[in-house]
Amino acid sequence: MKDSVQREINSHLEQLGISKKINLLPIADHLDFEGDFCFIVNTIAPKNPKQEGERLSKEIAALNSISDASIAVNDTGKNPIVYLNLKLSDEIKKQHYTDLIKSTCDNLADPKFGEVEDNVGKIAIVEHTSANPISPIHVGNLRNSIQGDTFARMLEKTGYRVFRHYLVNDGGLQIGFTVIGYQMLKEKGVKPAIKFDRWLGQVYAIMNLFYNSQRIKTKFMDKELDRDVYRISSEDLEKITEILESQRSQIELEMKVIEKQIAQTKDKKSLKNLKRELAKKKRDITKVVEESKEVVKYYDTSSDLSNRFPDMYHLLHESVKNIDLLQMTADYLYRYEKGEEKEIIDLFREMANWTLESFKWTLRRYGIVFDSFDFETDVTWSNLAEELLVRLSDTEECLIEGKAVRFRYEPKLMKAFMRDLGLKKSDLKIRGNIPDLQLSRSDGTSLYVMKDLAYTIQKFERRKADVVYNVVGEEQALAQFQLLPLLYKLGYHDYAKNLHHYGYEKVNLVGRTMSGRLARYVTSDQFYEESYVRARMAKRASEEARGESSPQSDEEYLEEEKILRAVTLATTRFPLIESSPNKRIHLDLDRELDMKRNSGPFVLYAHARANGILKKIQLKGKADFSILWNNQEVIQMVRHMATYEETLRRAVSEMDPSKLTDWIFKLAQLFMKFYEKNPIMKENDKGAKQAKLHLVLATKNALAKTMETIGIPVTERI
RNA sequence: GGGCACAUGGUGUAGUGGAAGCAUGGUGGCCUUCGGAGCCAUAGACCGGGGUUCGAAUCCCUGUGUGCCCA
Numbered sequence: 081m082k083d084s085v086q087r088e089i090n091s092h093l094e095q096l097g098i099s100k101k102i103n104l105l106p107i108a109d110h111l112d113f114e115g116d117f118c119f120i121v122n123t124i125a126p127k128n129p130k131q132e133g134e135r136l137s138k139e140i141a142a143l144n145s146i147s148d149a150s151i152a153v154n155d156t157g158k159n160p161i162v163y164l165n166l167k168l169s170d171e172i173k174k175q176h177y178t179d180l181i182k183s184t185c186d187n188l189a190d191p192k193f194g195e196v197e198d199n200v201g202k203i204a205i206v207e208h209t210s211a212n213p214i215s216p217i218h219v220g221n222l223r224n225s226i227q228g229d230t231f232a233r234m235l236e237k238t239g240y241r242v243f244r245h246y247l248v249n250d251g252g253l254q255i256g257f258t259v260i261g262y263q264m265l266k267e268k269g270v271k272p273a274i275k276f277d278r279w280l281g282q283v284y285a286i287m288n289l290f291y292n293s294q295r296i297k298t299k300f301m302d303k304e305l306d307r308d309v310y311r312i313s314s315e316d317l318e319k320i321t322e323i324l325e326s327q328r329s330q331i332e333l334e335m336k337v338i339e340k341q342i343a344q345t346k347d348k349k350s351l352k353n354l355k356r357e358l359a360k361k362k363r364d365i366t367k368v369v370e371e372s373k374e375v376v377k378y379y380d381t382s383s384d385l386s387n388r389f390p391d392m393y394h395l396l397h398e399s400v401k402n403i404d405l406l407q408m409t410a411d412y413l414y415r416y417e418k419g420e421e422k423e424i425i426d427l428f429r430e431m432a433n434w435t436l437e438s439f440k441w442t443l444r445r446y447g448i449v450f451d452s453f454d455f456e457t458d459v460t461w462s463n464l465a466e467e468l469l470v471r472l473s474d475t476e477e478c479l480i481e482g483k484a485v486r487f488r489y490e491p492k493l494m495k496a497f498m499r500d501l502g503l504k505k506s507d508l509k510i511r512g513n514i515p516d517l518q519l520s521r522s523d524g525t526s527l528y529v530m531k532d533l534a535y536t537i538q539k540f541e542r543r544k545a546d547v548v549y550n551v552v553g554e555e556q557a558l559a560q561f562q563l564l565p566l567l568y569k570l571g572y573h574d575y576a577k578n579l580h581h582y583g584y585e586k587v588n589l590v591g592r593t594m595s596g597r598l599a600r601y602v603t604s605d606q607f608y609e610e611s612y613v614r615a616r617m618a619k620r621a622s623e624e625a626r627g628e629s630s631p632q633s634d635e636e637y638l639e640e641e642k643i644l645r646a647v648t649l650a651t652t653r654f655p656l657i658e659s660s661p662n663k664r665i666h667l668d669l670d671r672e673l674d675m676k677r678n679s680g681p682f683v684l685y686a687h688a689r690a691n692g693i694l695k696k697i698q699l700k701g702k703a704d705f706s707i708l709w710n711n712q713e714v715i716q717m718v719r720h721m722a723t724y725e726e727t728l729r730r731a732v733s734e735m736d737p738s739k740l741t742d743w744i745f746k747l748a749q750l751f752m753k754f755y756e757k758n759p760i761m762k763e764n765d766k767g768a769k770q771a772k773l774h775l776v777l778a779t780k781n782a783l784a785k786t787m788e789t790i791g792i793p794v795t796e797r798i
Numbered sequence: 799g800g801g802c803a804c805a806u807g808g809u810g811u812a813g814u815g816g817a818a819g820c821a822u823g824g825u826g827g828c829c830u831u832c833g834g835a836g837c838c839a840u841a842g843a844c845c846g847g848g849g850u851u852c853g854a855a856u857c858c859c860u861g862u863g864u865g866c867c868c869a
Contacts, residue, residue: 109819120852154817158853159852162852515868554803554866555803557866557867626833664865671809738811745820760832
């Protein structure tokens with residue numbers, strides 16, 4: 081409709097001797113002006129828009145398809161902006177909207193609604209969650225899981241076959257000392273009396289304390305500290321603080337000397353050197369300050385953990401006394417990485433697998449499952465990282481110092497990279513200077529990035545994937561980006577082009593601090609359970625208000641269980657995807673768990689209402705859509721409905737599920753308004769009644785399908 | 799030192815160069831209900847300074863604040 085009117089106006093303007101073309105803009109619903117489209121007169125007459133607008137309004141009002149044309153002036157800026165508002169003739173509108181309502185109803189009521197087939201036959205991998213398997217998945221991790229899972233579901237709706245991968249970090253330092261704690265408890269016959277991940281979270285926190293206490297204390301060994309290296313006593317704290325304090329004043333003295341020199345020096349070169357030195361001293365001071373903060377931190381941690389988990393603390397303390405934990409951790413990690421001793425491998429894998437079982441259980445309740453858990457050590461054992469390192473070492477971008485290899489992102493490389501991949505500068509995530517990347521240590525062992533690179537290539541090859549999305553925190557943006565030119569340099573142009581970093585910002589919990597070190601966090605299990613309980617309270621309260629009885633029979637309980645699960649998923653999943661991923665979330669549990677303030681349950685409620693209508697009134701007989709052509713609520717709804725495919729595509733290409741949640745929420749909202757203003761039962765005209773019912777059916781189906789797409793089941797009742 | 803984000807009513811957010819939306823809270827209404835977890839009305843906002851443009855919340859430069867990454 082818009083196109084044909086636009087063509088008509090443009091050709092008329094040409095007859096009037098105006099060669100510039102205009103673009104019609106829709107008039108926003110919130111404006112109370114009665115009209116359909118407008119264009120801005122300034123585009124064709126920037127100098128005298130008011131006069132020209134008045135002249136044109138008469139000319140254009142005479143056109144067949146236009147029933148009215150009038151100008152509106154916005155005078156708030158430097159220059160007035162003149163809008164020419166157009167009202168289309170009723171016949172044209174009636175024809176157009178009748179068709180639109182009918183086709184939209186048909187489209188949305190289709191059982192296959194929600195699917196666009198852009199990527200049929202293609203394969204996508206979404207790697208998400210990948211939390212360290214040493215403590216429970218907390219609410220901070222959960223944003224990753226839910227973003228990743230929702231995005232995977234959206235990719236499926238565009239036709240992709242999607243595989244969900246979890247990268248298991250099973251060889252890091254933290255795993256090293258945790259595994260030792262695990263082994264010691266196992267030898268003593270201790271069995272977890274709580275869910276394994278929570279139990280291991282405590283083991284991790286305590287072993288982390290011991291490890292760091294030893295690390296800190298051995299550094300100050302000659303200073304007559306308490307014999308027990310796994311305990312920082314208050315005397316230790318005092319002594320160490322004193323030492324660090326004197327270090328600090330020493331550096332400050334040195335800084336003053338340099339500052340004096342700077343004041344006296346005029347030579348540019350030595351001035352530059354002095355300033356650099358000064359900056360270095362400043363960094364040294366920050367280091368010392370951080371060190372002393374760390375000592376205090378572990379001193380506090382020690383009393384906190386021994387008070388909260390006295391039994392485990394003492395058991396582990398007794399065991400750890402007999403060993404050198406720093407040494408043993410390094411030893412265990414080395415042996416595991418080598419992958420030759422069955423006993424060590426079994427120990428590490430057993431602990432990881434138990435934790436992953438806990439994670440599976442947790443995430444399953446949120447509707448999240450994985451196709452594959454990929455262990456980092458498997459990548460190590462494949463030796464691909466070493467091969468890649470050798471291949472990269474030969475390139476001109478690599479700077480080799482002994483056995484250490486450094487990769488430099490030179491302008492020449494980046495130009496070739498963009499040219500061969502067909503990228504513009506604005507496509508790059510990092511547009512400024514890219515710092516060098518260390519690929520291997522001075523002893524020749526490859527660094528983490530090489531494993532990451534190897535793993536990326538394995539992902540593409542194993543699944544023959546067309547595209548890979550890594551759901552990883554935004555703080556990793558640089559590291560993720562640095563992989564791309566490496567892939568390019570190795571000749572994997574397609575992989576470099578189709579590896580995407582799906583970034584997201586952190587979650588803060590209002591009023592609670594989360595700390596793995598202290599084994600203090602709101603776990604995803606707690607979040608789910610608290611939501612569930614609140615959902616039940618809300619449901620019981622509303623039943624009471626309506627004078628209904630709570631469930632009596634088994635069937636009724638099962639039915640209620642289904643509803644509560646849907647509501648719980650709505651209250652937990654919705655808030656974590658409803659704002660764009662690059663916004664930090666300050667999650668306020670009281671707010672999110674309050675049904676009235678959370679958009680998720682609102683959508684469920686809208687769906688249940690639509691369902692209620694369809695249960696009461698039969699969909700039967702001929703529908704007359706033409707009666708609804710000037711029904712404001714209907715037109716708003718239908719216009720919104722028609723934007724679904726565009727919205728899904730944008731949500732996928734911009735890696736932002738909130739585009740879709742926004743669409744769903746708006747649809748529910750528009751439906752509620754329609755529902756209030758258009759009583760269906762009391763509708764006298766049979767054709768109109770059926771047409772409205774069709775609209776209700778379309779809404780119900782669209783809500784159900786799109787909620788499914790974001791991982792939330794809907795129910796008939798709520 | 800370099801880089802990546804973010805900044806919009808009290809609070810949380812949408813916004814694709816074209817008339818600043820939504821939610822929540824505030825205030826005032828609406829239940830002889832196709833399920834009130836709802837609807838209606840109302841007040842309330844683009845971090846500062848430049849630039850590009852007929853027109854900037856949006857693009858460019860710059861400053862400030864917040865979070866983070868690299869060295």
